[in-house]
Amino acid sequence: MLIALDNASGAPLYQQIVEQVRAMILNGSLRPGAPLPSIRQLAADLVISVITTKRAYQELEAQGLIITLPGRGTFVAELDLDAQLASVASIFGTQLDAIARQAHLAGLDLEDVVALLRSVWPSSSPHEAK
Amino acid sequence: MLIALDNASGAPLYQQIVEQVRAMILNGSLRPGAPLPSIRQLAADLVISVITTKRAYQELEAQGLIITLPGRGTFVAELDLDAQLASVASIFGTQLDAIARQAHLAGLDLEDVVALLRSVWPSSSPHEAK
């Protein structure tokens, strides 16, 4: 399981982990029931504090995406993919809403923003490098 | 000059002020040379600390949007609106880029995101009441 942390991005480390693991679950890289690395293992791999990996897993568990079985490890939860996707869509919706209001206030047009969005959209398939 | 603060939004107060003033400048509600309320006046109006309004104006000045003349007040800077809009567009571009990569990883389609964006786009004119 490859996770890339960007120290300079400004985003909290635990959040970067959450987002990347969530993405892997939602796009099928990680299937329900699959085991995740232990918090200690992941901390060692990423060269960060155990506290940070623990926090990330806590967050993922709170979102119902993974399940921790004490003494046995952590696993991808059995879940309704469509429902999850809907919930993720609502998360993006919130972020887009903030951007939309800002851009709108600044006098930008919806089409301006859509054009911007198209210009930054990644061209490759999300699974190419899997 | 109407500014609405949302204490529950989680966003820093000074940032909310920055965003709203910037929007007013960029969409033409505030024209170059126009005086802004004094930091003390604005603080009184919004019922917040003078330091917070000062912080907001400081940030706006660092961005080159306003100019403060000690002892005389604060004014909208003479600026190249097009250049400013371009720089603002690049800011939104950065934000959209983060969302785009996340959404892409999560398996969402560009058209899904565009649809989301359209669904949250505000319908009214940015300054009908100007």
Added chain:
Amino acid sequence: MLIALDNASGAPLYQQIVEQVRAMILNGSLRPGAPLPSIRQLAADLVISVITTKRAYQELEAQGLIITLPGRGTFVAELDLDAQLASVASIFGTQLDAIARQAHLAGLDLEDVVALLRSVWPSSSPHEAK
């Protein structure tokens, strides 16, 4: 007597007056004994507060460049031009010293700074437009 105030320069208004009057005295535009406009007249001409012109004249008087005769007006003082020039040189020396130390710390060379100075030096004679 032409004085140009630059509201956007950031420099205090009274200081701009002081500097320009001092320059006119030192370069001979204003000769010893010549009358200066009254503080009220000057304030009216420049469309600023009397307090500000008063403060400027006070400063000039403290520097020994002008003399105020109560009830009669304000005049350029009889002075030793060479001594004045020397004192002015020391003022510039202080300012240059600050710049020199900063530039030196930043790793700039003396010749770099001299080159910069030459590049900004006004080309015309100071009296051309008199």
Added chain:
Amino acid sequence: MLIALDNASGAPLYQQIVEQVRAMILNGSLRPGAPLPSIRQLAADLVISVITTKRAYQELEAQGLIITLPGRGTFVAELDLDAQLASVASIFGTQLDAIARQAHLAGLDLEDVVALLRSVWPSSSPHEAK
């Protein structure tokens, strides 16, 4: 990291810090990626308020010279030294321009000012002890 504050200089403390840190970055004493002391540590060392050190770092960050990672510390930014030096040169250029015009108006010659500049230029290397 040695910083010397002069309470009697009239210059704001935060600005003195900014100038000295900027000088250290530009002359290579502080290399990109190097950690700066925490705002609290520096405040303790200099016996000033945390807010003042914070203000200084804020200014340096706005100038793009350093980057602060919340919860992790503050570091010298990766930057294009030449571009930075050019921008600094333009700052000195502005200051020199003000002096040049003043000196010119006062009847001083370019060579007079250059001579003054040479007379105040520090003789030692900027970082002999590095």
Added chain:
DNA sequence: GTGGTCTAGACCACC
């Protein structure tokens, strides 16, 4: 009246 600077002290998020 205006902004500029410095101070002390609090709470929060993150590592």
Added chain:
DNA sequence: GTGGTCTAGACCACG
């Protein structure tokens, strides 16, 4: 431990 934000209160320079 780190920085981020907000608060109150003081003194100064400038108009």
